[in-house]
Amino acid sequence: MVRPPCCDKEGVKKGPWTPEEDIILVSYIQEHGPGNWKAVPTNTGLLRCSKSCRLRWTNYLRPGIKRGNFTDQEEKMIIHLQALLGNRWAAIAAYLPQRTDNDIKNYWNTYLKKKLKKLETSNCSESSLGNEFSVSQPIARGQWERRLQTNIDMAKKALSEALSQDKSTFNEGRAKGSIHVESKPTATQTQSFCYASSADNIARLLKGWMKNKPKGSHSNNNSYVTQNSFACDNASSEGRAKGSISFEIDETFESLFGYESLESSNSDQFSQSVSPEVTIFQDESKPEIGDNEIMHFSMLEKWLLDDSACQEKNSLSEINYIF
């Protein structure tokens, strides 16, 4: 028996999300928390299927997401982890806080895969890419995996400990679903911060949208797209002068979400500034990461990078394992 689609094909809107839709979705999630996606289109009036709503949230609207501009370290981690784990993007994303599996997947498919293939073909001439990737000693794959597993086990253990502590300290104020907080902010604190963090993402989208808008889009026109806005704004948000348009939008969102300033909308700053006090969304963005977990991930990352430093020469042989 063929399973029916998650929603009716008719009356379901497809294609790029509009800022208006984003706002509706975020507002709803602010109020009800993520989860129960089936109910989202019904309760919000969005003409989107539940799955589309979930993806939009998890990949783009969720707070604390960093987009574009992969660093060298991240790139190396992706290469290592892909060699280790294969195309298990969700697993890889778990090691790269603030990155989504979709983002990593896209980055791999559009850039890294080609880069590595180039490397592979040019590798005959050895060291064509400096010392970054070259084949010399065969890697002790089993050892590598054992070390990874050990760290994963440690992380899991830390997580379960953290969670058990949470349960003892966290109480009824919790919304349904997967939401939980580590410390217990006041309702006002939580509420306003959640708005801020999500509004932040949307504001960045809108700013990017407004940049593109003069090309002929109107506010009621659905032809606009929101892509690239994060990357652009991450790069440009700091030290940016307030133009009239962005200022208007800021004001709009300030009034709409009660958010003080959107000008500090750098993801890194965001995560740094909030990491000790985890909000429901912060937590939801990486459900399995607690403070201890973060510590272990940092450790793991350090280990990966340290390891990459001494084993980069071997990475191609790992990569060849995949190709």
Add this chain to the structure above:
DNA sequence: AAGAGGCACAACCGCCCCGAT
């Protein structure tokens, strides 16, 4: 200036897993 081709990325599709009943 215009068209072709490539690139980047958001979003969709279909399968699978897992918890609830």
Add this chain to the structure above:
DNA sequence: GATCGGGGCGGTTGTGCCTCT
């Protein structure tokens, strides 16, 4: 234990932008 449904995941597609000729 079987069935159902929601959600997660990976693969793929569609589309706008950019660069080259």
